[in-house]
Amino acid sequence: MIGGFMGVGTPERLIDALVASGKTDLTLIANDTAMPGKGIGKLITARALSRVITSHIGLNPETQDQMNAGTLDVDLVPQGTLVECIRAAGVGLGAVVTPTGIGTPVAEGKRTLDLNGKHYLVELPIHADFALIAARQADYVGNLEYALTAQNFNPIMALAGKTVIAEPDTIVPVGMIPPDAVRTPATLVDHLIRRAL
């Protein structure tokens, strides 16, 4: 899974390294596939992916072309459900029970629950082997803080990846980030690599 929203708050250096590694047949979990040439769009262009679990592909015609050509499977998930299923995976919950998607194609093949007179869809947690995330700043033990709308899925994905690799803009000495400002505690972060200058 990779953080970012339309290319904002995406770990560009990690994506460049992934493209350069020449890996293929990867499954991507991300809010969107950005635009060609930007962020996650580079993985689409490189044809590194065989499956994408995402909420939006509308700004990347290459994603749509690969989907229509049958070389890329795209699972479309409502954005609120996507983030909450990622969170569920990270916080040890067995499912997300949400009203979103009831009566739409999203509900096909899924269990429903009636609770207190309301209909809900049972959505399962979304796990990943790796979470690649972007942050504004890290300290050397791996505490992270984020910038404005560049946080989006990043702090949630930091919970859900088996291995978490964070790409902060800067890495500062321990103590420079006040405890109140830490959004992702270092215990969740396995590796740090600073954004390319």
Added chain:
Amino acid sequence: MDSKEIIARRVAKEVQPGTLVNLGIGLPSLVATYLPADRGVFFQSENGVIGLGARPPEGMEDPNLTDAGGGFVTAVPGAAAIDSAMSFGLIRGGHIDLTVLGALQVDAAGHLANWMIPGKLIPGMGGAMDLATGAKRVIVAMQHCTGGRSKIVTRCDLPLTSVRPIDLIVTELAVFAVRDGALMLTECADGVSLDQVRDRTDASFEVGSKLG
């Protein structure tokens, strides 16, 4: 005035002072332009900001401050930056007073379809399903017809966004309220007759008492 401006100006009148509002990408985002600044309205953008401001002047863009369409924005005094779980917690949890969404179709029962045309256009639903399901009030802002065909139909043949009925439809020709699962025409736009609205609307609807 072009049709988009007519629609955006009319929707702006629905925005109550002191509320939290989410505007969809495209036509709905124009609504902010026609809202007086003194209403104390905060705009939420689902990518993670409450207190969305205008586009910054050239050269003043912050690459970490964008709206849900990826465009550069500013944050007003009193703004808050939030992550996606908080953002959709607010949306699904009924903390957004009003959302304004675009539409491909709305039907006679107030059902909305706005996220895909099978085999043709599959952008994905993004945040639309959560917004249509969870916001306190849902207004659809759209052109009345597309390619000469009414977008207000008897029954949506496109996949639905939510089974929860929307509350109000605003087009360049008319305003419809959704009441008890049926459409009620409440206004015709300036210079538009009831017959013109009937002629351009596939779905059946009741006519409000003011229009008799």
